[in-house]
Amino acid sequence: xxxxxxxxxxxxxxxxxxxxxxxxxxxxxxxxxxxxxxxxxxxxxxxxxxxxxxxxxxxxxxxxxxxxxxxxxxxxxxxxxxxxxxxxxxxxxxxxxxxxxxxxxxxxxxxxxxxxxxxxxxxxxxxxxxxxxxxxxxxxxxxxxxxxxxxxxxxxxxxxxxxxxxxxxxxxxxxxxxxxxxxxxxxxxxxxxxxxxxxxxxxxxxxxxxxxxxxxxxxxxxxxxxxxxxxxxxxxxxxxxxxxxxxxxxxxxxxxxxxxxxxxxxxxxxxxxxxxxxxxxxxxxxxxxxxxxxxxxxxxxxxxxxxxxxxxxxxxxxxxx
Amino acid sequence: xxxxxxxxxxxxxxxxxxxxxxxxxxxxxxxxxxxxxxxxxxxxxxxxxxxxxxxxxxxxxxxxxxxxxxxxxxxxxxxxxxxxxxxxxxxxxxxxxxxxxxxxxxxxxxxxxxxxxxxxxxxxxxxxxxxxxxxxxxxxxxxxxxxxxxxxxxxxxxxxxxxxxxxxxxxxxxxxxxxxxxxxxxxxxxxxxxxxxxxxxxxxxxxxxxxxxxxxxxxxxxxxxxxxxxxxxxxxxxxxxxxxxxxxxxxxxxxxxxxxxxxxxxxxxxxxxxxxxxxxxxxxxxxxxxxxxxxxxxxxxxxxxxxxxxxxxxxxxxxxxxxxxxxxxxxxxxxxxxxxxxxxxxxxxxxxxxxxxxxxxxxxxxxxxxxxxxxxxxxxxxxxxxxxxx
Amino acid sequence: xxxxxxxxxxxxxxxxxxxxxxxxxxxxxxxxxxxxxxxxxxxxxxxxxxxxxxxxxxxxxxxxxxxxxxxxxxxxxxxxxxxxxxxxxxxxxxxxxxxxxxxxxxxxxxxxxxxxxxxxxxxxxxxxxxxxxxxxxxxxxxxxxxxxxxxxxxxxxxxxxxxxxxxxxxxxxxxxxxxxxxxxxxxxxxxxxxxxxxxxxxxxxxxxxxxxxxxxxxxxxxxxxxxxxxxxxxxxxxxxxxxxxxxxxxxxxxxxxxxxxxxxxxxxxxxxxxxxxxxxxxxxxx
Numbered sequence: 001x002x003x004x005x006x007x008x009x010x011x012x013x014x015x016x017x018x019x020x021x022x023x024x025x026x027x028x029x030x031x032x033x034x035x036x037x038x039x040x041x042x043x044x045x046x047x048x049x050x051x052x053x054x055x056x057x058x059x060x061x062x063x064x065x066x067x068x069x070x071x072x073x074x075x076x077x078x079x080x081x082x083x084x085x086x087x088x089x090x091x092x093x094x095x096x097x098x099x100x101x102x103x104x105x106x107x108x109x110x111x112x113x114x115x116x117x118x119x120x121x122x123x124x125x126x127x128x129x130x131x132x133x134x135x136x137x138x139x140x141x142x143x144x145x146x147x148x149x150x151x152x153x154x155x156x157x158x159x160x161x162x163x164x165x166x167x168x169x170x171x172x173x174x175x176x177x178x179x180x181x182x183x184x185x186x187x188x189x190x191x192x193x194x195x196x197x198x199x200x201x202x203x204x205x206x207x208x209x210x211x212x213x214x215x216x217x218x219x220x221x222x223x224x225x226x227x228x229x230x231x232x233x234x235x236x237x238x239x240x241x242x243x244x245x246x247x248x249x250x251x252x253x254x255x256x257x258x259x260x261x262x263x264x265x266x267x268x269x270x271x272x273x274x275x276x277x278x279x280x281x282x283x284x285x286x287x288x289x290x291x292x293x294x295x296x297x298x299x300x301x302x303x304x305x306x307x308x309x310x311x312x313x314x315x316x317x318x319x320x321x
Numbered sequence: 322x323x324x325x326x327x328x329x330x331x332x333x334x335x336x337x338x339x340x341x342x343x344x345x346x347x348x349x350x351x352x353x354x355x356x357x358x359x360x361x362x363x364x365x366x367x368x369x370x371x372x373x374x375x376x377x378x379x380x381x382x383x384x385x386x387x388x389x390x391x392x393x394x395x396x397x398x399x400x401x402x403x404x405x406x407x408x409x410x411x412x413x414x415x416x417x418x419x420x421x422x423x424x425x426x427x428x429x430x431x432x433x434x435x436x437x438x439x440x441x442x443x444x445x446x447x448x449x450x451x452x453x454x455x456x457x458x459x460x461x462x463x464x465x466x467x468x469x470x471x472x473x474x475x476x477x478x479x480x481x482x483x484x485x486x487x488x489x490x491x492x493x494x495x496x497x498x499x500x501x502x503x504x505x506x507x508x509x510x511x512x513x514x515x516x517x518x519x520x521x522x523x524x525x526x527x528x529x530x531x532x533x534x535x536x537x538x539x540x541x542x543x544x545x546x547x548x549x550x551x552x553x554x555x556x557x558x559x560x561x562x563x564x565x566x567x568x569x570x571x572x573x574x575x576x577x578x579x580x581x582x583x584x585x586x587x588x589x590x591x592x593x594x595x596x597x598x599x600x601x602x603x604x605x606x607x608x609x610x611x612x613x614x615x616x617x618x619x620x621x622x623x624x625x626x627x628x629x630x631x632x633x634x635x636x637x638x639x640x641x642x643x644x645x646x647x648x649x650x651x652x653x654x655x656x657x658x659x660x661x662x663x664x665x666x667x668x669x670x671x672x673x674x675x676x677x678x679x680x681x682x683x684x685x686x687x688x689x690x691x692x693x694x695x696x697x698x699x700x701x702x703x704x705x706x707x708x709x710x711x
Numbered sequence: 712x713x714x715x716x717x718x719x720x721x722x723x724x725x726x727x728x729x730x731x732x733x734x735x736x737x738x739x740x741x742x743x744x745x746x747x748x749x750x751x752x753x754x755x756x757x758x759x760x761x762x763x764x765x766x767x768x769x770x771x772x773x774x775x776x777x778x779x780x781x782x783x784x785x786x787x788x789x790x791x792x793x794x795x796x797x798x799x800x801x802x803x804x805x806x807x808x809x810x811x812x813x814x815x816x817x818x819x820x821x822x823x824x825x826x827x828x829x830x831x832x833x834x835x836x837x838x839x840x841x842x843x844x845x846x847x848x849x850x851x852x853x854x855x856x857x858x859x860x861x862x863x864x865x866x867x868x869x870x871x872x873x874x875x876x877x878x879x880x881x882x883x884x885x886x887x888x889x890x891x892x893x894x895x896x897x898x899x900x901x902x903x904x905x906x907x908x909x910x911x912x913x914x915x916x917x918x919x920x921x922x923x924x925x926x927x928x929x930x931x932x933x934x935x936x937x938x939x940x941x942x943x944x945x946x947x948x949x950x951x952x953x954x955x956x957x958x959x960x961x962x963x964x965x966x967x968x969x970x971x972x973x974x975x976x977x978x979x980x981x982x983x984x985x986x987x988x989x990x991x992x993x994x995x996x997x
Binding site: 361362363364366367370404528529531532533534536537538540541544558561562569570571589590592 | 713716719720723727823828829830832834840847848849852922923925928931963966967970971972974
């Protein structure tokens with residue numbers, strides 16, 4: 001069952017990756033953003049697995065985005081360097097915030113992340129000489145990768161696909177490794193894990209840092225793709241979106257955030273610029289939380305169960321005495 | 322067996338999720354689609370709504386007469402409008418949608434910071450833009466296809482000469498504008514101009530567009546005892562709150578907005594008595610020349626209520642239609658060339674694009690600009706000024 | 712910054728602080744009892760203001776009647792939310808937070824088609840300005856203080872002098888023990904939701920004649936309320952009151968001196984520090 005879900009998701013992603021460029025610039029743009037959201041949602045998962053409710057992920061996207069954008073714009077550095085710089089700085093910032101915040105549990109940790117994401121947004125808004133504040137940073141160059149400037153939208157799209165593939169691969173391997181197992185054990189019962197000798201603090205910090213790194217990657221790509229950065233885009237509400245992608249998609253499986261990010265990103269795009277954009281988004285959120293608490297990935301299972309209920313004759317008799 | 326079913330379901334969901342993206346059905350051949358990205362909600366909606374409505378009205382009237390003739394063919398004009406809520410990211414997204422998805426080649430965008438943000442995509446895709454926006458470097462040789470369709474601070478500051486002559490007791494000026502490109506450039510131009518005229522600029526403050534509590538910034542301004550506060554580039558919703566709160570704090574001086582503001586909206590928010598004596602450009606309720614009275618009747622008939630902002634915000638549509646007629650072509654470059662030379666009628670008189678000596682390129686609209694003073698809640702025309710440069 | 716300016720911003724700050732207190736009280740009550748942060752509080756604030764718009768301004772009803780109506784309507788809504796959203800989600804804190812987030816996003820987004828695209832305004836209930844100790848302040852803003860005070864005192868009396876209030880305090884201390892004592896935890900939780908929502912609605916209703924109304928108006932007050940309940944201590948009512956006053960004061964003074972966004976930034980940085988080194992805040996229980 002789970003294998004099937006993973007295969008389907010991979011198939012859909014592969015199809016999208018290959019076929020979307022044929023649909024024209026508009027669709028390329030939309031799907032590139034979907035891939036960015038996938039990276040963001042998937043990178044939040046390690047923290048969530050550890051039981052840390054992080055509502056501030058977009059802050060690290062913001063750091064990665066502005067770092068990469070400013071380095072490319074003012075120093076003409078190539079994308080591979082600015083991407084790395086953005087991701088690393090995002091990780092460093094994450095470590096600075098994460099280290100003292102680790103001791104906090106549950107809601108207190110969440111509140112710190114909420115406060116922090118607003119702090120980053122406000123710094124970007126106030127530090128006008130650097131970021132041009134709420135006027136936004138424009139004139140960000142297109143990605144200059146390994147000497148080639150990616151001029152066309154399709155080439156940038158393929159870059160997004162490649163980055164997503166790398167990110168998902170790394171995150172997948174981490175989740176399936178012993179490290180990932182340790183993370184989940186911390187999330188389920190951290191005291192128990194600690195009694196077995198697990199250094200909870202170090203592991204939580206690592207999960208947090210991994211997340212920040214990939215958020216920085218997503219941010220750096222975003223900066224060179226949209227080529228315009230605006231601080232309110234990285235605020236509290238956007239950060240909650242990333243959390244929602246995880247919950248609506250499903251907390252129980254690695255592909256959950258992928259499904260959630262894809263579904264919700266695609267849902268709002270046709271309505272962009274109208275009042276209904278957010279309405280459908282929020283209705284989808286509400287319905288999923290209320291009726292599919294496990295997320296969208298449990299939907300096929302639930303539907304199959306419904307079918308099972310309908311079958312009046314059971315294929316095998318119940319093992320009654 | 323179960324996996325097969327789940328595969329089918331997921332496939333179905335994917336298709337369902339992607340179906341809204343089916344490419345639009347092929348439109349009729351003879352349609353000219355004109356894109357509008359403007360704030361249709363929020364504090365700047367008093368600008369955006371008449372912007373969209375005026376454009377649609379002019380196009381509808383033309384369509385009723387058979388459409389726009391290019392050669393032997395007649396074209397129907399259609400407006401594709403999106404709300405950007407004066408949020409720059411939405412502005413970028415909606416313009417991207419207009420250009421990439423809806424395939425429009427001519428647009429009109431409202432909002433200085435929005436227009437700055439889309440400068441590069443617009444130039445790269447060679448889209449003709451007739452914005453209503455204040456932004457530094459908007460009208461410049463690097464934006465050859467951008468024609469600003471509304472008087473900017475370099476033109477409207479001429480009104481301060483009139484103030485100096487008629488109200489010499491006003492000496493101390495304070496400014497309060499949005500904290501972005503629009504506000505920064507507007508104040509830069511206005512402050513420099515009034516200082517040259519001999520006024521003292523005692524305070525220059527900026528506010529975030531989402532601000533509703535202006536008390537802190539007003540306290541700072543009022544501590545400098547200004548005679549007049551300029552709220553250039555601020556939207557009606559914010560200006561209303563500013564005036565209301567300033568009066569609460571005891572300010573008795575005048576307000577001035579040489580951009581454009583719907584003073585009826587402002588009076589609604591601040592209270593009629595509080596807006597008495599406010600000066601504004603581009604908004605006149607009384608007296609209206611015959612030509613505008615006719616426009617008023619047509620506008621009210623179509624939209625159910627009158628909006629005087631539509632008088633000036635009809636400029637993009639008038640300019641576009643006149644230029645296409647002159648160029649006899651749908652090519653953006655040819656229409657742009659026509660725009661630089663065409664003389665056309667707007668609701669205030671004859672208009673043309675010029676300003677080459679000031680901007681480096683003649684892409685700024687010029688016509689006799691109306692200025693009003695609010696008396697008893699009504700904006701009364703006090704003078705129409707010729708533009709200071711040609 | 713002159714003394715006169717300081718005094719002026721201080722008095723204005725106390726007035727605004729009273730509104731924030733009302734928001735924070737509901738939040739802290741709900742946290743104390745159910746350990747959830749109600750992200751929907753901002754939307755409720757907004758709805759309270761719109762009730763005033765339609766019932767007082769458009770409908771012509773007396774202001775205080777409209778205020779009470781707003782509180783009753785949204786209190787009922789709160790009870791409904793507890794029953795239909797909070798109770799069915801047995802998954803714990805995170806799904807509840809996400810559900811409340813979804814609710815708030817929906818209410819704010821639906822506000823545009825329902826209430827219209829343009830910002831709305833409610834004329835002042837009390838006209839005029841007064842000169843207090845050399846400070847000019849509108850009567851409208853002054854009136855907030857006594858009304859908020861009445862509500863706060865009312866809440867205090869309810870919590871400390873009634874049986875239901877005792878039940879709430881019992882649940883806050885130990886849910887299971889309270890249930891064993893015969894307290895119907897579900898109903899009392901619902902009541903907490905109702906009271907929290909009613910207070911948020913009152914805050915919005917009091918603010919309506921002062922600023923403007925739009926569907927997103929509750930976002931900033933919500934963030935300020937977060938700051939207050941951390942400052943005062945999550946779950947502490949006296950903390951919410953004191954925290955609200957402090958934030959109102961300091962925010963106003965700092966905003967006058969440096970600007971609104973730097974003031975916001977400083978308050979967030981401050982509470983990060985607080986959370987890291989003294990999470991219990993002023994009065995909270997850790």
